[in-house]
Every structure is written in structure tokens, then in C-alpha cells.
Amino acid sequence: MVIEISKYGINDIENKLNLFCLFPFQPVEKRRTYARLSRRQSSTPDIPRPSYVDVGGDEHGRTFGVVLDTSGSMDKKLLAKALGTIASYSVARDVPAVRVVFCDASAYDAGYMVPEEIAETVKVKGRGGTLLQSGIDLLENATDFPKNGPILIITDGECDRLIVKRKHAFLLPKGKHLPFIPKGDLFRID
Structure with a gap:
């Protein structure tokens, strides 16, 4: 599935999402x-x-990882907003590349992506069930990802309990909730 980000617009990261405190680049x-x-x-x-x-x-440590829920419960508009959030935050903080992992029933590593590439057209893999732990484990055990690199988990809340050992945050749509109490920060998008 290919999502056109420009069709839905990129979020204004400074107003919609205050990740500047969480990922202090x-x-x-x-x-x-x-x-x-x-x-x-x-x-x-x-x-x-x-x-x-x-x-x-x-630039070596100026990156963060994103685990993006691509299950069937995430609609195209929400995925576009999530990808727009990643792109606009990266551009605002001069992050040269973001490690993106798509997750449904298994993890699909998209590798490092530059913000301009994320803001254009992204081929999203998945659209099955929701098992985000495999994507988190992939990032935490990756040898080419910084040991202290933060992780942003974007989901609609329909997931199992997650164990994240690194600094992390959750990004959920308004009105949705996680089925557990998050240890990281929780942000919302419209």
C-alpha cells in the first residue's frame, strides 16, 4: 500500500506534538x-x-527509531498523519535519518529514511494483525542503531502490553487509549 502524505498534509509539529522534551537533540x-x-x-x-x-x-547520534503500527485497524488517514509527524519533527530538529519499522503481525524494517522521503510517498508494508513487540525488539537489538536512541511507537491503541527498555514515547489518535499504563510519555494527534 502506498500512502501519499502530501494529500493529507503534514502536521505542524510544534503545535501538535511536543517531542522536543522527549528527544532533546x-x-x-x-x-x-x-x-x-x-x-x-x-x-x-x-x-x-x-x-x-x-x-x-x-550527526552520528541524531536519529530516533519509529515503530509504526500498520495493522488493519489503522486507516490511511491516520497512517499519513503519523508519517507526516515523523517527517516534520525530523526536519524541525535537523535529524538526517530516521529508522522506521512497520509492524503488523511481524516487523518489516524499512531501514533509515530521510525526512524528505518520508514526507513524499512511502510504501507501507503490513495490514495484518497487531504485534508491536517484534518491532521494538528489532530496534533494541539492531547493531546499526545507537544504543541510547529513543523510540517513538505510533499505534491506535489496539495492541498487547509492550516491554521497552529504552527511552520511548507513544503517539495515539485522540479518543484512543492503550490497554496498559505506559511507562513512556503519551502524545496525541488529531
């Missing part, structure tokens, strides 16, 4: 340089202005 440090001058000036073209460049080297 520091802003990317930029420095001014005259090596390549800025072209963003029109009022005083004779005065050289510096451009801003990334210092770099801080």
Missing part, C-alpha cells in the same frame, strides 16, 4: 564564514556578508 551548530559569501542580500550588494555553514560531526 541540540540544534546543529553553524558558524559564519567568508569563504563563500552569502547571496541573501539585496539592499547593500557592495558589502560582503558571511554565509552560515554546519560545523559537522554531530
Whole structure:
């Protein structure tokens, strides 16, 4: 199943979801340089202005994992909102890539995805039952995922009890509830 995110629109992450406290990625440090001058000036073209460049080297730990419930109970609109949330948060916090795992009765690892790719068109695998624990285990045991990388679990609440050893949060639609008391933070989307 292919979902067009642009058809449903991307959520404004700063208003809809306050993940900034949960996944505290520091802003990317930029420095001014005259090596390549800025072209963003029109009022005083004779005065050289510096451009801003990334210092770099801080991107290794700037990622998080997403376990996305793709069971039959999640409709297309909710999946599009969830993917839009992932994309807009990643762009807002300069996260270069997000590890995405689709889960229904088993886990489907989509690997690292760049936010622009998530915001366009995503081929969602699944649409069966709901067993999210296999996706969480896949992320926690992955050798190419940071040991302290946080996990965002997006579901409609129709799942079994989950055991998550890392820092994590749940994202549910309004009006839905988890069948257990979550240990991580709980956020809602419209």
C-alpha cells in the first residue's frame, strides 16, 4: 500500500506534538564564514556578508527509531498523519535519518529514511494483525542503531502490553487509549 502524505498534509509539529522534551537533540551548530559569501542580500550588494555553514560531526547520534503500527485497524488517514509527524519533527530538529519499522503481525524494517522521503510517498508494508513487540525488539537489538536512541511507537491503541527498555514515547489518535499504563510519555494527534 502506498500512502501519499502530501494529500493529507503534514502536521505542524510544534503545535501538535511536543517531542522536543522527549528527544532533546541540540540544534546543529553553524558558524559564519567568508569563504563563500552569502547571496541573501539585496539592499547593500557592495558589502560582503558571511554565509552560515554546519560545523559537522554531530550527526552520528541524531536519529530516533519509529515503530509504526500498520495493522488493519489503522486507516490511511491516520497512517499519513503519523508519517507526516515523523517527517516534520525530523526536519524541525535537523535529524538526517530516521529508522522506521512497520509492524503488523511481524516487523518489516524499512531501514533509515530521510525526512524528505518520508514526507513524499512511502510504501507501507503490513495490514495484518497487531504485534508491536517484534518491532521494538528489532530496534533494541539492531547493531546499526545507537544504543541510547529513543523510540517513538505510533499505534491506535489496539495492541498487547509492550516491554521497552529504552527511552520511548507513544503517539495515539485522540479518543484512543492503550490497554496498559505506559511507562513512556503519551502524545496525541488529531
